[in-house]
Amino acid sequence: MASRALPLSPSLRTSPIAAIPLWRDALAMFALAVLLRCWWYGDPAIQVDEQFYLLTGDRLLHGAIPYVDIWDRKPIGLFLIYAGVRLLGGAGIVQYQLVATIFAATTAFLVIQLARSIASPWAARMAGAASLIFTIVFDGAGGQSPVFYNPLVAGAALIVLRALEMPEGEDRRFAARGVLAMALIGVAIQIKYTALFEGVTLGLVLLWAARRRGIEAGLPGLAALWIAIAILPTAIAFTAYAVAGHEEAFVYANFISIGDRPGTAALRLAKRLGAVIGLGLPLIVAGVAGVRVRQHGEEAKQARMFLLVWLIGATVGFFAIGSLFNPHFPSKALISLS
Template identity: 45%
Template structure:
């Protein structure tokens, strides 16, 4: 395959094959199930932060809402949109990396980016899957500015504009955007740009980076909901409690292990030593980008899922490209095939542990209420979509009411115990819980739930969704406990 069209076709085929295993599964990730739910309810007039609480910027929810603009299966629609972003990012990786490593190695790096996402819960629509494309635009613009292959002001404006849009997908891109800005200012100083002019350029760049966020706030403020926007986007994250250090260290070790092969390729391959002299200044930008992305992930300090380290994969595959240029094509192909196989195994194991389409639909059938709203205390957020049911609360992401790190008004804007009592007082038509219980759950809300279930509900269904994992469905009134329920649940009654 030759030319841009052939490359685009190749990357599209790789992405579709690598991610095909997930297309029929509506429950591949709890976060993206929730994002899809928010996007779906936006079409019904729901307003993020006001009607449904979360901390993600509005841009992410607009993407999920946009994926459903043409109807059809919303679960497949968002995955196809995410795949499009993955292909676009990989295409950009190849275009940028070929100047440092040649076309074959650059294509290998692009393919590795696609494949590595499957190892890190990036097989669906986690936020870095979308914003990495924008950060690549920004990074490439900074490289061109440093190499003086474009005007400093114009390349800086492009970079900061892309960072600004990315910020409205997730604020975690801020450290990388700040680093890009510092590199641009350093380049202006080295080029002996007059101080007054450089200050003016910097003001424009900062404005471009802030405009999307300021616009989002202005829209909410014009609706009289500025305070809701400020709390959700800026204040509430400070109210979250830390998770146990041992759990975070375990997650960090998992992230490090997944990225280890790339780290070894870079560490032993010493790519900086193999870059053409004329391109070394630009390659140093990629090295700084990689370093900042690693520091940013570590500084964030949350490692409960591998997807927190997804931002590292973009600069890492770019930096690895010059090493691949020293490999034979068969070596690149073998490495890519190994990562592909590992990714498919990870996807299969993940579905086995969390459940797939059959299990999710079995839970949905058991949990569809005859009347009233469904309430998912712990379980798939996708159940609200699969049952086409109403939402019982503004806080419908289960973790907002059932975990210890969110167990305060400072974190979510309401006392969790007060809110769960309000939900249960509405007499939900069905309540979904999970077994075994989450080790880091909120004991106060759990106690309220246990009391109400024991008094007003019966265990109506137990659906196994993985080895040792059972989704519990409770319905109002008395009833017979079905077969297949965990003994400890039957004995305790909840």
């Protein structure tokens, strides 16, 4: 049972544990990520999606144009990541898995920084470890797209949280942090479009905070700036295709084709949802327990409210596509743990 004195009491803010250098947390999360994911290093068939992403990245380097010569509905940013992986040499299998490990570890490190706002340092580290474990539970042992966009979204969330904590009178710095957060969201959207929902949520939080700070006269201009920054990577991608005469292929693959997919039967969706809830039950229980823990100080209360709002946005994004493909715990992990 969680202690009600755990989150951010004054003694925890000044404890020796809280003063542990950040690089140690980063190193610990990387080591744990390697330990959890190394069972799949070299396996070319973790997920059929990743084989295709690697193939597309390779063909892109040889002049093929995604959506024109080789087709998928994922944003171009994901294929650019895999193209970059092919530049590392080798067959690309171990290379993309190692790159994915770095991204997963970065996400875990950022989760620690976010969790420190409402929990003790050790509890925050447990949250970071949980992010690594449950990424694998939910089919992210390799290089699925969320593995690559998660650190961007988590980084944006951390920037927004720090912006909320800024004192009044620093409106320019506040606006600049909003620009940086939306820039990260813009890149994340070009890895997978479902990041849009979290981006909209973070943007609304920024606008709410700006209004509370008294930035009312300039609020429309600030909102327009942040929106422009968020859509800039997508606009650049579209412009590149339009200049090459392939704007129709880009628009169909990225925005229209998702609506042309056949629907999923309600019973099948219910079964998939049951599997998701079952696998995520430890996180659900931990989240409910965390909400019940009393927070110390206004900053901790504000941080908890922010995290809850972000969770709502992420949940909407999770259900937005409507497929709820069954997650599965990869077979090699079952073998290694048996």
